[in-house]
Amino acid sequence: MHRLALTRRAAMLACCAPLLARPALASPAWRPTQAVKLIVSAAPGGTQDIHARAAAPVLSDRIGQTVVVENNGTASGRGAGAIVARAAPDGHTLLVASGDGLVLSDILFGRQQGLLRPRLAPVTLTIGASQLLVTHPGSGIRSVQDYVAEARRRRGALTLGVPGHGGIAHVISEMLNRQLGGVEVVHVPYRGGGPATLDLMAGQLDAMIITLPAVTAHVRAGRLVPLAVSTAARDPALPEVPTLAETVAPGFDVPSTQGILLPAGTPQPIIEAWHQAWRTALFEPAVHRRLSELGFIVTGSTPAEFLASITDSERRFAAAIEAAGIRAETV
Numbered sequence: 658m659h660r661l662a663l664t665r666r667a668a669m670l671a672c673c674a675p676l677l678a679r680p681a682l683a684s685p686a687w688r689p690t691q692a693v694k695l696i697v698s699a700a701p702g703g704t705q706d707i708h709a710r711a712a713a714p715v716l717s718d719r720i721g722q723t724v725v726v727e728n729n730g731t732a733s734g735r736g737a738g739a740i741v742a743r744a745a746p747d748g749h750t751l752l753v754a755s756g757d758g759l760v761l762s763d764i765l766f767g768r769q770q771g772l773l774r775p776r777l778a779p780v781t782l783t784i785g786a787s788q789l790l791v792t793h794p795g796s797g798i799r800s801v802q803d804y805v806a807e808a809r810r811r812r813g814a815l816t817l818g819v820p821g822h823g824g825i826a827h828v829i830s831e832m833l834n835r836q837l838g839g840v841e842v843v844h845v846p847y848r849g850g851g852p853a854t855l856d857l858m859a860g861q862l863d864a865m866i867i868t869l870p871a872v873t874a875h876v877r878a879g880r881l882v883p884l885a886v887s888t889a890a891r892d893p894a895l896p897e898v899p900t901l902a903e904t905v906a907p908g909f910d911v912p913s914t915q916g917i918l919l920p921a922g923t924p925q926p927i928i929e930a931w932h933q934a935w936r937t938a939l940f941e942p943a944v945h946r947r948l949s950e951l952g953f954i955v956t957g958s959t960p961a962e963f964l965a966s967i968t969d970s971e972r973r974f975a976a977a978i979e980a981a982g983i984r985a986e987t988v
Contacts, residue, residue, distance in 0.1 A: 687930040689749055692723040698737035698754045700730040700849055704868050704953075705915055708784055709753045711947055715938035720930070726753075730849075733821060734758050735766065735773060742776035746920040748927035756782060756914035756963070757825045760970045764978055765823050765985040774971075777918040779963040780928055781935045784953040785914045787886035788829050789869040789898070793857050794882055796864070801885040801904045804864060805837060813841035818853035818865035822846035823983050825913050826866035828974055829887050831981035836906045857881065868913055869894065870951035887911045894952030911973075912954075916963050928960055 695713065699705040709726050717724040729737040737752060738759065744750035763772050792798045798807055808815045819826040827844055834840040845862060847853040850871045857865045858880055866887075873894055875881040883898040889910035891900055901909040917935055919928060936957040938944055948955050958966070 687748065687924075687926045689720055689722045691749060692725055693720065693748075694750045695724060695726045695753050696737045696741050696750065697726060697728045698730065698734035698752065698758070699728065701728050702851065703849060704786070704870050704951075705753050705755060707870075707951070708915065708948060708953065711944050712783075712935065712938035715941045715944060716934050719934040719937050733762055733766075733824075735762050735770065738762070738773040738777065741918065741920055742773055744920050746778075746923040746927075748919065748923060748931065750920070751780070751931065752777060752918040754916065754918060755825070756916050756967055757970055757974070759918075760967060760974055761823060761825065761828065761978070764971070764975050765983070769985060774967065776921045778921050778923050778928060779960045779967065780917040780919055780931050781960065782914050782916040782956050782958040782963040782966055783935060783939060784948060784955055785912045786953050787869045787888040787892045788826060788866050788911065788913055789872065789876075789886055789892075789895075790864060790866050790884040790901070791857070791872060791876065792864040792882045792884060793860055793862075794879070795860050796882070798864065798884070799882065801899065801901065804884055805840065805905050807863070808840045808842050813843065815842045816845050816863045817842045818845050818847060818857055818862040818867075820847050820850040820853050820867060823978070823985075825911075827983070828977050828981070829911050830866055831983070832911065832977050833901060833906055833909065835977075835980060836909065854881075870948075870953055873950075873952050887913075892952055893954075894950065914956075914966060914970075916958075932960060 695709050697705050697709050706728060713724045713726055729740060734754060741750055741752035759774055763774050790801060798804050817830055850867045853865050854872055856862050869886060869892055872881055876883050876895060883895060885899050885901045885904055886892050887901060889900060889902050939955050939957045945955050
């Protein structure tokens with residue numbers, strides 16, 4: 658999915674194209690017989706939680722049962738993944754997770770704790786988003802070129818907030834630093850994007866990398882200064898913000914993704930029923946509008962496309978983590 662510069666972004670948009678017409682869907686061959694749990698592998702208020710709760714009422718209407726959202730951000734999201742991996746493969750327990758987060762967690766912890774991804778069945782890549790390099794108005798940094806120049810000038814003293822050591826923001830920073838020829842910054846890890854954002858706005862950090870929808874409102878209000886997005890194409894929610902690829906890092910293209918998974922061994926009719934239900938929910942006009950306005954690319958991919966995205970991320974991120982020397986014991 659990443660062989661051409663725009664491929665990952667284009668793939669997400671291509672997945673959307675046939676769905677925009679929202680053709681009538683046949684009644685699913687399978688329906689749940691009791692309340693359904695959506696286990697979100699992050700704390701309340703984050704982007705995973707936002708899209709799960711936005712979709713839940715439509716999912717409930719589609720499948721004819723109550724859909725309950727439960728948050729479990731323990732162990733960098735592995736707690737939620739383990740719960741779903743152990744659940745009965747009967748379609749009543751689903752995982753809402755970051756695709757890149759699941760991959761990174763397995764790369765860092767898989768040897769010690771066992772791999773999660775083989776114990777889960779992809780259903781759909783629901784949404785994608787850019788990661789945003791952002792600073793605060795008092796930093797004096799007004800462009801990504803300023804950021805790079807300041808990082809070089811300060812020689813490893815510039816502070817960069819990242820929501821999770823070894824997470825997607827940290828890995829993107831390391832990939833960028835290597836492409837720039839060895840730029841060094843001080844990575845300051847946080848347990849989530851909320852605390853990092855508060856510290857950045859208070860001037861306690863020089864910059865931050867975070868999922869764009871998490872700070873769209875702050876950027877629009879002028880509380881934060883956007884520098885560049887991590888995807889090859891500009892984000893429609895903030896079209897004035899340039900990409901890393903067009904400014905300082907040609908070819909750079911690392912989106913973040915979120916999706917739905919079931920326990921491995923779930924029968925195909927159940928996977929297909931949930932794929933259809935999520936596709937309906939994501940393209941319900943109010944849900945689609947809300948997610949798009951925040952900066953998400955609404956996707957609703959097939960299970961095979963989601964699996965291909967995960968497989969591609971495994972290859973790319975394993976190489977980046979090895980090159981940067983990120984180790985599980987430091988997370």
